[in-house]
Amino acid sequence: MYKRQGEDRQAAAGPGPRGGRPAPAADPFQVTEGAAPGAPAFAPHFSHSAPGPAAAAYDVPSQRPARAARPPRPARRRPPRGRIAQRFVPHDLRPVSLRDELTELGELFRAYQQRDEPDLALLAELHDRKAEAFHAWYEVTLDTGLRLDAQRAEQAADAARLQHLHRSGQAPDGDGPAVARLLTAQAQWDHARAVLAYVAAHVPLPGPEARLLTLMLTLRTAQSGVGNLVGQDIRGLPLPEPEHLVGQLVACGWLELSGTVDELMDSRPESPTRISVPSLIPTDDDPGPFTFGRKMRPRLSGWAQRVVGEKKLRKTKSGADARLLALALATQVSVDAQLGPEGEGIDLDPLATWCAVTPDELPALVDRMTATGWLEEAEISDGLLAGSLSERVLPFSCPLM
Numbered sequence: 162m163y164k165r166q167g168e169d170r171q172a173a174a175g176p177g178p179r180g181g182r183p184a185p186a187a188d189p190f191q192v193t194e195g196a197a198p199g200a201p202a203f204a205p206h207f208s209h210s211a212p213g214p215a216a217a218a219y220d221v222p223s224q225r226p227a228r229a230a231r232p233p234r235p236a237r238r239r240p241p242r243g244r245i246a247q248r249f250v251p252h253d254l255r256p257v258s259l260r261d262e263l264t265e266l267g268e269l270f271r272a273y274q275q276r277d278e279p280d281l282a283l284l285a286e287l288h289d290r291k292a293e294a295f296h297a298w299y300e301v302t303l304d305t306g307l308r309l310d311a312q313r314a315e316q317a318a319d320a321a322r323l324q325h326l327h328r329s330g331q332a333p334d335g336d337g338p339a340v341a342r343l344l345t346a347q348a349q350w351d352h353a354r355a356v357l358a359y360v361a362a363h364v365p366l367p368g369p370e371a372r373l374l375t376l377m378l379t380l381r382t383a384q385s386g387v388g389n390l391v392g393q394d395i396r397g398l399p400l401p402e403p404e405h406l407v408g409q410l411v412a413c414g415w416l417e418l419s420g421t422v423d424e425l426m427d428s429r430p431e432s433p434t435r436i437s438v439p440s441l442i443p444t445d446d447d448p449g450p451f452t453f454g455r456k457m458r459p460r461l462s463g464w465a466q467r468v469v470g471e472k473k474l475r476k477t478k479s480g481a482d483a484r485l486l487a488l489a490l491a492t493q494v495s496v497d498a499q500l501g502p503e504g505e506g507i508d509l510d511p512l513a514t515w516c517a518v519t520p521d522e523l524p525a526l527v528d529r530m531t532a533t534g535w536l537e538e539a540e541i542s543d544g545l546l547a548g549s550l551s552e553r554v555l556p557f558s559c560p561l562m
Contacts, residue, residue, distance in 0.1 A: 243267050245291070246310060254301070262294050279347075279562060281325035288318035324496050324562065342556050343464045350559035352453045353461055354492050356380060359450050361515055363440070365415040369481040369517040370400050373469070374407070376488075378416065378438065380462040383451050386442030389433035392426040397470060399481050415440070468557045473533040485516045486526055487535060487557075490550060496560040498550040506545030 243250035243264025250267070254260040269287055273280075295311035298304070344350055360376045377398065381388040395403045404426055410416040418425055419435035428434045443449040453461070468491055469484045489512055495504045513520045527546060530536050539548035550558055 245270065246295075248310075254298075259294065259297050259301070262290070263298065266291055266294060281321045281562075285318045285321040285325060288314045288321060292318060342558060343467060344460065344559055347562050349457065349460065350492070350562070352451070352457060353464065353559050355451065356383065356461060357488060357492060357515070365413050366406075366409055367517065369485055370406060371409070372517050373398060373481040373484055374400060374403075374410070375415075376485075377462075377465065377469070378410075378436065379441065380458070380465050382436065382438045382441050383461070384449075384453065384455055384458040386439065386449070387435065387437040390425060390436050391428045391430055391433050393430075395426060399479065399484060464557070471554065471557070473535070477529075477533050479529065479533065482516045482518050482522075482526055483529055483533075486512070486530055487554075489515050490530070490535065491554070491557045492559045492561075494550055494558050494560055496562070498552075498555055498558060500546060500548050500550075502561045504549075506547035509541065509544050509546060512546060 242252065243260070245263050245267030250260055250263045252260075254263075266287065270291075273284060273287065292311045292314035295307050295314060299307035299311060344353060356379060357376070360372065360379055364372050364375050366372075366375070374395070377394070378390075381390060381394075395407065400406055404422055407416070407425065408422050411418060411422065415438065417437045417439065420428075425434040425436075441449055441451075465488065468487050471487065474484060474487060489507075490500065493502075493507050493512075494500055495502060497504070500507050509520055509523055513523045516523070516526065518526060523546075524541055527536065527539050527541065531539050534551050535554055536548050537551050539546065541547075
């Protein structure tokens with residue numbers, strides 16, 4: 162009976178492998194033939210989704226579209242750094258008003274250096290602002306160098322202001338003229354130096370006497386190349402043989418006379434002799450070497466005659482070389498009468514060349530000029546002549562600005 166019941170159960174279960182043993186349950190992770198590689202043998206099904214093939218059991222989300230690349234942000238650029246007195250103004254300097262003031266001052270100083278003509282009043286104002294700004298900068302940073310620069314700016318402002326007063330003929334306290342100069346403006350001083358330089362480069366004959374006469378005749382004819390001359394104009398110069406020297410200038414073609422040399426020497430103010438210097442006559446192609454006008458020429462000529470005929474030079478019977486040195490010294494001083502542009506002295510070689518003497522002869526000539534009261538504290542060293550003009554001859558001076 163029991164055997165019968167077993168057979169009945171076996172028949173109900175159906176045929177099985179190996180003698181009726183039931184087949185093992187299917188392995189859900191076993192890949193069956195024909196299935197997609199990598200896909201599980203079954204997939205879960207949910208009540209809201211329709212059944213489908215096993216390979217499509219999982220819905221793989223589609224790839225998100227790539228974001229558009231953002232354009233790169235432009236690099237931040239700092240404003241250009243200000244610069245003043247070889248110093249850069251920091252970007253982070255505070256207060257901002259101080260930073261802006263220093264930057265503006267640097268630009269104003271550079272613009273001033275590009276000017277054709279100096280403005281000493283403006284320069285003094287710029288140095289005042291610089292001194293104030295550098296003091297404020299020092300208080301922020303405690304940089305000792307800034308404090309020293311501020312002090313130097315104050316000194317530069319005072320010097321520029323003093324130069325402006327001298328140039329305009331005012332005393333430092335404003336009470337009157339500091340120096341009653343024969344030539345009163347910088348343009349006149351520059352023209353005087355231009356004439357001296359031109360004569361030094363175009364003198365037709367050697368020697369101090371020929372150079373002095375050439376200078377005086379050039380000043381008489383500078384504007385148009387022609388002028389009037391009388392005998393006393395020649396005889397008043399320290400020339401040992403004036404007739405012979407005039408004849409040499411005529412013979413070489415540098416000078417032309419309306420008469421003879423003797424007629425020139427005998428001429429008087431009521432009947433002057435007409436002279437001309439061909440190299441100074443302007444043409445359509447060449448306006449001439451000088452740019453000053455008709456009114457400037459007699460001022461320059463009168464100044465040179467006053468220097469050459471100065472009382473002490475005449476009294477000591479100084480020669481042409483001493484008169485040439487007097488002209489050079491008058492045009493090579495600072496506003497406070499010190500020799501040289503900044504009072505550092507005058508080079509001996511060009512000074513000797515202008516006087517038409519050798520460098521070895523120059524010390525004795527300087528001693529004579531000191532004896533006549535033209536120079537004070539004169540000293541020659543290291544190729545320079547240092548010292549100052551005496552107060553007596555300051556009216557002849559043409560300061561270097």
